[in-house]
Amino acid sequence: MVTNIFILIILIILTIGAGRLTSKAVRAKRLWVKIAGGLGAGLLTLILAAITFAGGKGVAMLYFPAAPAALDLTVAGAPEQIARGEYLVNISCVDCHSAPGPDGKPTRQPPLSGGYDLTGVEGFGFIGQLTPENLTPGGKLGGYSDGEIFRALRHGVNKDGRALAMMSLMPYRQLNDEDTEAIIAYLRSLPPVETTLPTGDNLNFIGAVMAGAGMFGTVPEPATEAITAPAQGTTAEYGKYVATYDECRGCHGPDMTGKPATSVTEAIPNPRPLVGELTLEQFVEMMHSGVKPDGVPFPEAMPWENAAKMTDDDLAALYAYLIASVK
Numbered sequence: 001m002v003t004n005i006f007i008l009i010i011l012i013i014l015t016i017g018a019g020r021l022t023s024k025a026v027r028a029k030r031l032w033v034k035i036a037g038g039l040g041a042g043l044l045t046l047i048l049a050a051i052t053f054a055g056g057k058g059v060a061m062l063y064f065p066a067a068p069a070a071l072d073l074t075v076a077g078a079p080e081q082i083a084r085g086e087y088l089v090n091i092s093c094v095d096c097h098s099a100p101g102p103d104g105k106p107t108r109q110p111p112l113s114g115g116y117d118l119t120g121v122e123g124f125g126f127i128g129q130l131t132p133e134n135l136t137p138g139g140k141l142g143g144y145s146d147g148e149i150f151r152a153l154r155h156g157v158n159k160d161g162r163a164l165a166m167m168s169l170m171p172y173r174q175l176n177d178e179d180t181e182a183i184i185a186y187l188r189s190l191p192p193v194e195t196t197l198p199t200g201d202n203l204n205f206i207g208a209v210m211a212g213a214g215m216f217g218t219v220p221e222p223a224t225e226a227i228t229a230p231a232q233g234t235t236a237e238y239g240k241y242v243a244t245y246d247e248c249r250g251c252h253g254p255d256m257t258g259k260p261a262t263s264v265t266e267a268i269p270n271p272r273p274l275v276g277e278l279t280l281e282q283f284v285e286m287m288h289s290g291v292k293p294d295g296v297p298f299p300e301a302m303p304w305e306n307a308a309k310m311t312d313d314d315l316a317a318l319y320a321y322l323i324a325s326v327k
């Protein structure tokens with residue numbers, strides 16, 4: 001944090017310096033100095049200003065995010081609440097928070113002790129560190145109140161109010177209070193595991209510039225009203241909620257109509273035409289097996305293993321949502 005703010009200050013000074021140089025060159029007596037100097041220094045000023053602007057935005061996003069105070073909350077931890085939390089965590093959080101296996105990727109199995117070097121393993125090491133936290137009571141969360149974990153999930157900020165670079169972009173801020181509390185109840189019920197692997201995020205200035213330029217996505221404004229989920233059932237409405245917490249919408253777009261490629265991700269197709277041709281049974285079979293009806297397996301980029309762990313009702317709701325018309 002201190003390093004990134006320091007780099008930002010230096011860049012501001014350099015930008016001002018380049019700006020002064022440009023105005024000096026433009027006022028020079030000799031014509032070639034005017035043109036070459038003015039263009040060169042002007043271009044430099046523009047580039048520096050663009051980097052400084054994005055870096056400043058990134059620094060503001062990461063270290064001074066908008067988020068309300070943590071709630072004064074005590075999660076009861078009733079057995080059915082823990083069971084609901086276990087379900088939710090095991091169709092989403094395990095993807096990143098389970099301990100890394102021999103290939104450095106999360107095993108998707110307990111324990112949820114974190115340590116997956118996400119940026120390093122995925123080839124983004126140049127932006128700094130993004131390592132999923134140990135979510136068992138043996139890690140950092142042991143020192144968090146229930147309200148502070150709630151705020152981390154709902155608003156993407158840590159105990160000190162600093163943005164969680166990765167979590168702030170995840171869809172969990174759209175979980176309703178009940179489901180968010182169920183997750184907390186489950187995390188609290190886990191056996192504590194202590195690890196020595198480094199965890200947490202630490203983006204360098206390149207990462208801050210990219211975050212500020214919106215290359216990883218935009219952080220939504222903090223929710224000011226209570227988040228309500230539609231009644232649980234095999235309806236399209238509830239299916240949209242399922243598609244939110246299981247991240248389908250995060251990848252396939254807010255309406256599940258696909259997403260174009262960006263500077264850091266590949267294009268993601270619209271799944272609706274394919275699903276529209278399937279019966280519910282064929283859809284469930286595809287999501288359980290990871291193989292499309294034409295015999296082609298989903299590529300690794302499509303995390304069908306999560307959907308395979310869903311209840312039949314949640315899959316039926318997803319199906320209803322995917323075959324319904326896009327509003």
Ligand code: HEC
Pocket residue numbers: 088089092093094095096097118130131132133135140141149152153157158159163164165166167168170172183199200201
């Ligand atoms: C795409 C990977 C990914 C997924 C999926 C994910 N996390 Fe995280 N999580 C991270 C990373 C990376 C960090 C480190 C801080 C950061 O950059 O957000 C983190 C940090 C956290 C923290 C630590 C907060 C703090 O104050 O330091 C909590 C709590 C957390 N995650 C909970 C969850 C829960 C609960 C789920 C599932 C509902 C989940 N995460 C799913 C990547 C992920």
Ligand code: HEC
Pocket residue numbers: 243246247248249250251252267268269270271274275292298299301302303306307318
């Ligand atoms: C991490 C990103 C990601 C998430 C999360 C994700 N998908 Fe996908 N999905 C993909 C990618 C990438 C493909 C492209 C496969 C290909 O190129 O054939 C895909 C393909 C599909 C297809 C096949 C489309 C076709 O016409 O071949 C369906 C159906 C689908 N996803 C449904 C879902 C559902 C339902 C969920 C939520 C349970 C989900 N996806 C979550 C990335 C994702």
